[in-house]
Amino acid sequence: MDLRFTDEEIAFRKEMRAFFDSALPKDIRTKMEEGRSLVKDDIVTWQRILNAKGWATPFWPVEYGGTGWSPMQQYIFLEEMQATPAPQPLQFGVNMVGPVIYTFAKEEQKAHFLPRIRNIDDWWCQGFSEPGAGSDLASLKTTAKRDGDHYVVNGQKTWTTLAQYADWIFCLVRTDPNAAKRQEGISFLLIDMKTKGITVRPIQTIDGGREVNEVFFDDVRVPVKNLVGQENKGWDYAKFLLGNERIGIARIGMSKHRIHRIKELAAQEFDGERPIIDNPRFREKLAAVEIELKALEMTQLRVVAAEGKREKGRPDPASSILKIKGSEIQQATTELLMDVVGPYALPYQTDQDVGWNEPPVGPDWAGPIAPTYFNYRKVSIYGGSNEIQKNIIAKAILGL
Amino acid sequence: MDFDLSEEQQLLQDSVTRLMADRYEFERRKEYAKSAEGFSLPLWRQYAELGVLGLPFDEAHGGIGDDGVGTMIVMQAFGRALALEPYLATVVLGGGLIQHAGNAQQRDDILPKIADGTLRLAFAQTERQTRYNLADVKATAKKAGASWVIDGEKSLVLHGDSADKLIVVARTSGAQRDEKGLSLFLVDAQTAGVSRRGYPTQDGQRAAEISFSQVALPESAAIGDIDAAFPVIDRVVDEARAALCADAVGAMDAMHALTVEYLKTRKQFGATIGSFQALQHRAVDMFVAVEQARSMAMLAAMTARDEDAEVRRKSVAAAKVQIGRSGKFVGEQAVQLHGGVGMTMELKVGHYFKRVTMIDTLFGDADHHLARLADAGGLI
Structure with missing residues (x-):
C-alpha cells in the first residue's frame, strides 16, 4: 500500500494541467469560474479542441478513438479538467450513447456515429425518463410499432437535458407490450431530432434556467436500421449505460474548484470589520465540507485503483457511495456560497431568460449564486436519486 | 498510488x-x-x-x-x-x-x-487542566546538582497503572501553555515519589492518575533536548491519532457487520427487519460513514510520518474529525438498530459503541480538530 502518486502520475497531472490552462478559451473559463451558463458554442468549441488533441473520448477503447490511459490517468484527466475549471465533453454522447454504440451496435452504426460523437458533429440527448417513469424507469410507456422497415414511435419523454440543441436522441421505447416482464419488451432506438412529429417544449426549472425539456413523439417514423443491438434487449443496454459512468461521477475536481472559489470570495466579502472567512462558525462549516471532500477523494481513488482489477463491465457497487457523497458535497458548496453572498442572493438577475443588461446589483459575482444553489438540488435527484443509490447499496453490498 | x-x-x-x-x-x-x-x-x-x-x-x-x-x-x-x-x-x-x-x-x-x-511504557502527558492542548503542562522538572527533580500530577495516563516505565512531560521553562520549555523524562514506575492510582475506563481499558512528588532522576533520564520536546510530542501524538483512527475503523467495521447480520435475522411483523426500507437506508448511511472513515484512516496512516509537519497535522486532524463523526453515527445507529438488546452488556455491539466514543475523546475530539483545521486555513 502506498498512497503517494508515482512520478509518472505526477508528470501526467502536470501535462494535463498545462494543457487545460493553455487550451481553454478565456471566455469559457471565466463563465465556468463565475458559475454562469454555457451556450452550445462553448461546449462545441471546447470538445473540438479536446478532440484535436485526441482527448475528447479518452475512456473509449483505443480502436474507437480512446487513449489507452489507465484508470488512474483517466481519473487525473477528469479531476484536472474539472478543477481548471473546464466543461466536460458532452456526456450524452461521450459517456452514454458512445459506449453503447461501440459495445452493442452494428459496424456501420459505429463507423457513422462514433467519429461524429467525438467531434460533437451530432449533439445527443437522452430519452429515458417519462412523466410516469422516473426512478421506476421500466414502467416507461413510449411505444415503437413495427411498420415495414420503420418503427412508428408515439409517447413522451421528459427531463431531456439540452434537447433544444440536439441533433439526435437515444430512446428507450416499448416494442413488445406483451412481454412477460416489463424489462423484456424495451428496445434502444436512435432517433434523428429533425424527424417529423417530434416536438420539444422547454421546462423552466426553479433557478430560472431552461436546460431540461419535454420531448413529444407523434407518429414519428424511425428507420429500423437505427435500432441498437437486438429488439427487446434495450434494458440490458440501458443498464450498461447507467453503470458506465463511474470515474468522475463524484466530481471531486469541480468541488475542489468551488472550495477555492468560496475561500477567495469569503476573503473579499466583509461582515462588519472582518471578512466572512474569519468568522469561526463559517470557517468550521467550510472545513467540515473540505474533510468530507478529502475523504471522498480517497474513497474515489480506492475505487479507481481497484478498477483495473475488476471484471470488465461490472461496476463497483461502491460507486454508489461516490454518487451519494459527491452530490451532497456539491450541494454543500453551493450552500456555502449562499452564506458568503448573504443578502445579495436576493436580486434575480439571470442571463438565461429575458437577459440582464443592466449593471449588477451588489457584488458583480453575486448573480449566479442563488440560481446555482437552487439548480444543484438536481444532483441528488438525477442519474438515479440518492434514495435509489441507497437501495442499490442495500441490495448489492449489504445483501438486505 | x-x-x-x-x-x-x-x-x-x-x-x-x-x-x-x-x-x-x-x-x-x-x-x-x-x-x-x-x-x-x-x-x-x-x-x-x-x-x-x-x-x-x-x-x-x-x-x-x-x-x-x-x-x-x-x-x-x-x-x-x-x-x-x-x-x-x-x-x-x-x-x-x-x-x-x-x-x-x-x-x-x-x-x-x-x-x-x-x-511496557506509558505516556504521562495530560493534566487536570490540559484538555486537548498538548502544551498545557504544569508539572515541573528542576535541576538539582546532577539530578532532575519532578513534581506534578498527571491524569488519564493510558495503561499507566501497569507500565514498567513512564515517559513524563514536564516543564523545564516557560509559562503553563508555552510550547517551548517542555521536556521528556523516562521514569521507572517504582521510583520513590511516584504514586499511581489505576482504574478502568468506559471502554474496558485501563488508565491511571499518577502523582510525582520530589522524584529525583539522573541526568540520563532526559529524553531529547531540554525545553524542546513539543515538536516530537506533537509528531508522536499524531502517530497515535492515526493509530486510533485505524482502531476505530476496525470497531466500526465490526459494528456495521453485526448490525447488518442482525437486520437479516431479527423478525418482526412477520418479516426480517432488514426488509424495511427505513432500516436499509440507515444501514447504508452507516456503510458510507464507515467507508469515508476508512479512507481517512488510510490517509492518516500514510501521512502521520510525513516529513512536512503541516501536511501531517492537517491530514491527521481531518482524519480525527472524520473518525469522530463517523464513529458517533455508526455507534449510535448500531445500538438503535439492535433495539433493546443493543443496550445490554451481554452484546458486543454496545462495547464497540463505547470504544469509538472514547476514541473520539482521546487526543482531541472532532470539534477540537475541526476548529484546529479551520484555523489553519482548511485542507483543500
Whole structure:
C-alpha cells in the first residue's frame, strides 16, 4: 500500500494541467469560474479542441478513438479538467450513447456515429425518463410499432437535458407490450431530432434556467436500421449505460474548484470589520465540507485503483457511495456560497431568460449564486436519486 | 498510488487476524479485563513473537521499519477484537517518543525490550487542566546538582497503572501553555515519589492518575533536548491519532457487520427487519460513514510520518474529525438498530459503541480538530 502518486502520475497531472490552462478559451473559463451558463458554442468549441488533441473520448477503447490511459490517468484527466475549471465533453454522447454504440451496435452504426460523437458533429440527448417513469424507469410507456422497415414511435419523454440543441436522441421505447416482464419488451432506438412529429417544449426549472425539456413523439417514423443491438434487449443496454459512468461521477475536481472559489470570495466579502472567512462558525462549516471532500477523494481513488482489477463491465457497487457523497458535497458548496453572498442572493438577475443588461446589483459575482444553489438540488435527484443509490447499496453490498 | 497490501503486509494482517480470532472471543475478553493488568500478558508475549511489538522500529532494534501501514493493519485488527493490550501506550506512544527523541543509548536500551515484550511504557502527558492542548503542562522538572527533580500530577495516563516505565512531560521553562520549555523524562514506575492510582475506563481499558512528588532522576533520564520536546510530542501524538483512527475503523467495521447480520435475522411483523426500507437506508448511511472513515484512516496512516509537519497535522486532524463523526453515527445507529438488546452488556455491539466514543475523546475530539483545521486555513 502506498498512497503517494508515482512520478509518472505526477508528470501526467502536470501535462494535463498545462494543457487545460493553455487550451481553454478565456471566455469559457471565466463563465465556468463565475458559475454562469454555457451556450452550445462553448461546449462545441471546447470538445473540438479536446478532440484535436485526441482527448475528447479518452475512456473509449483505443480502436474507437480512446487513449489507452489507465484508470488512474483517466481519473487525473477528469479531476484536472474539472478543477481548471473546464466543461466536460458532452456526456450524452461521450459517456452514454458512445459506449453503447461501440459495445452493442452494428459496424456501420459505429463507423457513422462514433467519429461524429467525438467531434460533437451530432449533439445527443437522452430519452429515458417519462412523466410516469422516473426512478421506476421500466414502467416507461413510449411505444415503437413495427411498420415495414420503420418503427412508428408515439409517447413522451421528459427531463431531456439540452434537447433544444440536439441533433439526435437515444430512446428507450416499448416494442413488445406483451412481454412477460416489463424489462423484456424495451428496445434502444436512435432517433434523428429533425424527424417529423417530434416536438420539444422547454421546462423552466426553479433557478430560472431552461436546460431540461419535454420531448413529444407523434407518429414519428424511425428507420429500423437505427435500432441498437437486438429488439427487446434495450434494458440490458440501458443498464450498461447507467453503470458506465463511474470515474468522475463524484466530481471531486469541480468541488475542489468551488472550495477555492468560496475561500477567495469569503476573503473579499466583509461582515462588519472582518471578512466572512474569519468568522469561526463559517470557517468550521467550510472545513467540515473540505474533510468530507478529502475523504471522498480517497474513497474515489480506492475505487479507481481497484478498477483495473475488476471484471470488465461490472461496476463497483461502491460507486454508489461516490454518487451519494459527491452530490451532497456539491450541494454543500453551493450552500456555502449562499452564506458568503448573504443578502445579495436576493436580486434575480439571470442571463438565461429575458437577459440582464443592466449593471449588477451588489457584488458583480453575486448573480449566479442563488440560481446555482437552487439548480444543484438536481444532483441528488438525477442519474438515479440518492434514495435509489441507497437501495442499490442495500441490495448489492449489504445483501438486505 | 496503490491500495493493495504488499506480501509482508498481507502476511501481517492474516497472522494478527488469525490470532485475534483464536484468542479474543468475547467471553475471553471479559476474563482478560478482570486480570490485575486488565489485559492478557500471555497474548502480549504472542504479539512479541509475531513481531508486532517492534513494528515501527528499525531492524537493529528488533523491528521491521514499518511506514505506518503495518500499524494501521494491526490497530484495525485490534479494533475489531476490542483488544485490551497497551499497544498504543507502549509501542506507538512510548516507543515512538524513544525512537524519535531518544539518543542512541536510550534507543538501544529500550526499543529491543519493547519489541520482545519485556518492557511496557506509558505516556504521562495530560493534566487536570490540559484538555486537548498538548502544551498545557504544569508539572515541573528542576535541576538539582546532577539530578532532575519532578513534581506534578498527571491524569488519564493510558495503561499507566501497569507500565514498567513512564515517559513524563514536564516543564523545564516557560509559562503553563508555552510550547517551548517542555521536556521528556523516562521514569521507572517504582521510583520513590511516584504514586499511581489505576482504574478502568468506559471502554474496558485501563488508565491511571499518577502523582510525582520530589522524584529525583539522573541526568540520563532526559529524553531529547531540554525545553524542546513539543515538536516530537506533537509528531508522536499524531502517530497515535492515526493509530486510533485505524482502531476505530476496525470497531466500526465490526459494528456495521453485526448490525447488518442482525437486520437479516431479527423478525418482526412477520418479516426480517432488514426488509424495511427505513432500516436499509440507515444501514447504508452507516456503510458510507464507515467507508469515508476508512479512507481517512488510510490517509492518516500514510501521512502521520510525513516529513512536512503541516501536511501531517492537517491530514491527521481531518482524519480525527472524520473518525469522530463517523464513529458517533455508526455507534449510535448500531445500538438503535439492535433495539433493546443493543443496550445490554451481554452484546458486543454496545462495547464497540463505547470504544469509538472514547476514541473520539482521546487526543482531541472532532470539534477540537475541526476548529484546529479551520484555523489553519482548511485542507483543500
